[in-house]
Amino acid sequence: MYGFEIERPTSVADAVAALGADEAQALGGGQTLIPTLKQRLAMPSKLVALSGIAELRYVRREGDVLKIGGGTTHGTVAREAAGNFPGLAALAAKIGDPAVRNRGTIGGSLANNDPSACYPAAALACGATIVTNSREIAADDYFQGMFTTALEEGEIVTEVRFPIPEKAAYTKFEQPASRFALVGVFVAKYADGVRVAVTGASNDGVFRWSAAEEALSGSFSADAVAGLAAPDGSDMISDLHGSGAYRAHLVGVMTKRAVVAAG
């Protein structure tokens, strides 16, 4: 690692102020950023650790919306969202491994927007609102490609608001070494229709599979998806774990499994 200073503010306001420094970077749970720093792929002058900010850690229901503080760990979401939104809790319970889940945060995951991360699929499928220290961003506007989001420099994800679906499930075909998604599909059924978001597959990061959304909004069943052509795999991620065509095939398979799991 290159050398840098570290600050650990205890409020969002202090963190925003600290991030005003030149080349300062926010540190969520660090489960991606710290390995990145070790590889010298980033050279911040200062890290602003968000782990000391108690006001960013909560899971609470308000009406039909589940609100999760940006600094809430995957392990906490797995435990505390289970009653109100079991599909999201199950997603959180399968990120990484227990030690990773005790550090990694929902805000960090969404800010990083890894193309194979799990949370972006949930946020996009639910039409979540990503709340920052300065504004609210709809999930449809937030994800802007691999490792790219609508966040400005120094902006912190303070809360994620999930409209609670009638039915939902996430199914992940794991890359077994990293436990990231080779393909992961989140299906969310609402009164006004079904949304389907896919992670792990596209070079552009998480995306909505509109053909499946249309079919499932008509009939919420695995059969409704069975007749669909797989999305175009020609621009999907191709690597030693699977070709683009293989990932495209998995999108259909995992969508069907998610519909069955959602019940």
Next chain:
Amino acid sequence: MTEVTMTVNGKSVSRAVRGNELLVEFLREQLRLTGTHVGCDTSQCGACNVHVNGEVVKACTMFAAEAQGAEVTTIEGMANADGSLSTIQQAFQDHHGLQCGFCTPGMVMSAAALLKDNPKPSEAEVRHHLQGNICRCTGYHNIVKAIMAASGQDVGAIAAE
């Protein structure tokens, strides 16, 4: 340098740390608690697992400065007050839950975290919980057996492989 104060194995410690000083470097190099191992240094293997405020974390993927005010427990803090092995440690010995022993501190810390939340886990739950702990002797079978035994369950049915 930043001054940090934390409680490690029940004792309060204060030291100056570099901004990029990992918790595992702090434990091993400043406090000389070398029971916590560095296997991969890339968050894969779990040999550096310790407890921070009661939760298992990878000490190679957390900065020492982030442990300000925390309660940290390492493998050195796991034995009973009289120095005898804890139930989990004794079970690892009784069931030959280690070969070279390098991964063992992390395995014991993970096991302790699991049994705190889930005192009678199934074999599948134990294996799922150990996803982030790698044993390159591939001695998982007896590790699982030791954890099941430490939870007070009959391990006679778990056949040797």
